[in-house]
Amino acid sequence: MANLYALGVGEVDTDFQRVLIDRETLQRRIAEMGAQISHDYQGKTIVLVGILKGAVMFLADLARQITVPSEFDFMAVSSYGQSSVSTGVVRIIKDLDHTIEGKDVLVVEDIIDTGLTLAYLREVLLARRPNSLRVCCLLDKPGRRKVAVPVDYRGFEIPDEFVVGYGLDYREMYRNLGEIYVLSPHVYKT
Numbered sequence: 329m330a331n332l333y334a335l336g337v338g339e340v341d342t343d344f345q346r347v348l349i350d351r352e353t354l355q356r357r358i359a360e361m362g363a364q365i366s367h368d369y370q371g372k373t374i375v376l377v378g379i380l381k382g383a384v385m386f387l388a389d390l391a392r393q394i395t396v397p398s399e400f401d402f403m404a405v406s407s408y409g410q411s412s413v414s415t416g417v418v419r420i421i422k423d424l425d426h427t428i429e430g431k432d433v434l435v436v437e438d439i440i441d442t443g444l445t446l447a448y449l450r451e452v453l454l455a456r457r458p459n460s461l462r463v464c465c466l467l468d469k470p471g472r473r474k475v476a477v478p479v480d481y482r483g484f485e486i487p488d489e490f491v492v493g494y495g496l497d498y499r500e501m502y503r504n505l506g507e508i509y510v511l512s513p514h515v516y517k518t
């Protein structure tokens with residue numbers, strides 16, 4: 329395994345095919361998203377619902393770009409069955425700490441792939457009668473969508489490649505990286 333802590337943007341490392349989105353581009357886009365969200369939620373308090381663990385980095389940076397009052401809450405979900413294949417059957421591992429009834433909720437997701445996880449989450453959260461429910465995702469792979477899900481704020485559309493870094497993992501690794509990388513296929517096989 330490469331020494332991840334010594335890895336810098338642009339350096340060639342065998343675990344990664346390439347940097348897909350560098351630090352500066354990520355942060356610039358997140359600032360734009362925060363400004364848009366702050367504008368749209370003027371006079372309101374937002375409940376930011378981060379989906380663990382992938383959205384942690386994104387939520388932390390996005391929240392600091394939001395100028396309206398906000399609360400944080402978190403949910404952790406996992407797909408049943410094989411981890412690499414999204415089935416749409418989702419298990420809630422950690423539920424929200426607080427009620428969202430009557431609140432303005434913004435779901436903060438790392439990446440939308442098939443859309444199955446988010447479609448399920450929306451159903452669960454809508455049943456709890458929030459005042460409003462919107463979705464914000466950092467990355468979107470529209471080419472892989474199996475169910476249509478409304479996405480209100482989208483950071484980047486990306487191609488159908490497996491990415492890691494900035495909260496996203498492969499077997500719990502690489503979450504701490506500050507950029508988004510395309511993982512080399514040989515890593516899956518080891």
Ligand code: 5GP
Nearest residue numbers: 414440441442443444445489490491496497
């Ligand atoms: P969906 O239900 O939309 O297919 O799945 C979304 C979830 O799949 C994401 O929250 C994430 O955990 C995982 N996922 C999808 N694509 C990728 C990817 O390219 N890299 C990583 N690390 N996780 C992914």
